[in-house]
Amino acid sequence: MEMNAAGLAELFLYSVSMWWLIIPAVFIGILMGAIPGFAAHNTIIMLLPLTLAVDVDLALTFMVALYCASHLGGGIPAILLNIPGTGGAAATTLDGYPMSQQGNASRALALSFVASISGGLITSAVTLFMLQYLSQVGFYVRSVEMVVVMLFGLALIAAIAARDMIKGLIAGALGLMLGAMGADHIYATPRGTFGILELFDGVPLVPALIGLFAISEALIMLESRTIAPAASARAMPSWSQTFREILGAFRHWWLMLWTSLLGLVIGVLPGAGASIASFVAYQQARVFSRTPEAFGTGHEQGVVAPEAANNGVTTGTLVPLLAIGVPGGSTAAVMMVVLQFHGVPFGPRLFVQDPVLAYGVIMSMFVAYVFMLFTLFPLTRYLSRITVVANYYMAPMIVAFTLVGAFVPRNFMADLTIAVAFGLLGYVARKTGYNVAAILIGVILGPLLERSFLLSMRISGGDWTVFFSSVIGNVLWGLLAVTLLASPTMNLLRNLRSARNTQSKMEH
């Protein structure tokens, strides 16, 4: 199938024929997205036995629809309860919750739904037409550049997603180190395996991600009784109000357009996820607003901008995964694990061997948003109640059912122990501020980095300067240096300025 207009139309119809899969995925995604701390990647992890068992196109359609819907679901408790369901909805609370307090919950929800769905539709349509150009990027990235791209991606995650850059870098480096475990590529001799036979093939990715995300999350959940106070679940809008406001929400179309595209661009950067995109969009919307003083008091634009942006991110995070095989965020990393299990290649090979699958990912996203238009509204009234499910039910269920997922890929009982070990590592990492997504992406990239590293060294005959021999590589080294130095330099300047101010105050 060629990816011209006819090919895209055929792909659209094929994706529509998956309605029986997309609709349940949308409902599950919205439901889980509405649970704070339970992001799309956690839901996909819980359902790994399903996605690993079915065909790759079904698994992808399911995961993509669930991913988009969870971003939309995250806005519901943010607006009704002042509790963001996902990190990307944190900025939505700033104006969404004040709107609820003022009795405008229905309007805030309508704005959130319209902005989210429009943002998703716009960015997936743009990506569909840009993908043929983006897919060429992989042809210019050889083993030398891949080493720098992977290090750059990890540095970005450390700099942006982690609150403390050095901790983020340590998390990423630890992930790379763990990812390099197992038989080496040249002599097939085991390294760093503690003599455990099940680790000779390297760290199994599914148990690692189940441990780092799901089990550690369950352990942290036990620190509180419920996610939201029971009384807050009573704050539900009426349906007549909600539907009346939907049409009115479209008057913000221009804001939806540019903030969703902003989200798309930010989403393409590894590590810069929905939470960053939504805050950047919120800030930019305030800068360009005619009524900046109204932001934070229940302003409609303050709901539209972050919601459109965080749904724009969903498309963006998949672009680097498809184009060069580097996941743009946690959910993309989880999807990469599932796709690797199914033997799907990434980068240029994907577009040569299986272009339908590559374009199908984005088309599924587009179709999922179309379905959300028709299926979402009748259910939202009851969704906020999920946030009062007690953690004493949630935590044991997460552990028991995700451990099944850890077992499925290899049928090794040892993988359950590996998942629990990574769960404890993830718990310690979360409690002490080390980014678990950086560890996971390090584990995924470890073997890829090693392969590219060894290939480059072999081509150059062991000459280390090969890593500085290409223009693209050198530009990326430059960006890597800027990324690493920007934050400490800014801190230093800020400290100097505050010291100078204190001194001048004392002199006066």
Added chain:
Amino acid sequence: MSDDNPSGRKQVGSDLVIPVVGMAYAVYYVYSVWEFPPEAQRSGFFLAGMLVVLGLIFFARIAVLALRGQVELEFHALLGPPEGRLRRLGFVGLIGAYLLTVQTLGFTLTTFAFLFLGSLVAGLESIRRAATFAAVAALSGWLFFIVLLGTRFPIGPFETLMNQVMPWR
């Protein structure tokens, strides 16, 4: 840094766990490739070197703060709030028990026992509700994962009995 304490100093003890574990693993990794030919050692040395350098930078930062009296070595952040700490440790113990028994008892019985005890340890006060929740969830899990998806999880007395009752499965 993990936490503030009443004295106003940052608690950094628990922050050291990940770098110390990471550096220890890096040293072990280098030891495990020590006898390899140089070509096979390179990537290991590169990654271990990167992790050790980052760890040393982090330790240097902590040392500077310690010299200024701004930090103290405490590990409270690791265990979370004092309320319910025993319950959480008990829950971790239950996960260990799950791993030890699942091969003998099989998916359904182990899941039932884990959910029942896990919900009680996690704070559910009604034994009847815990039993109902565990039974419904374990049976749903068996239906979904074992019957529907055909997951080859270890089978125990319950699965053996069901295979005899429903031989057509």
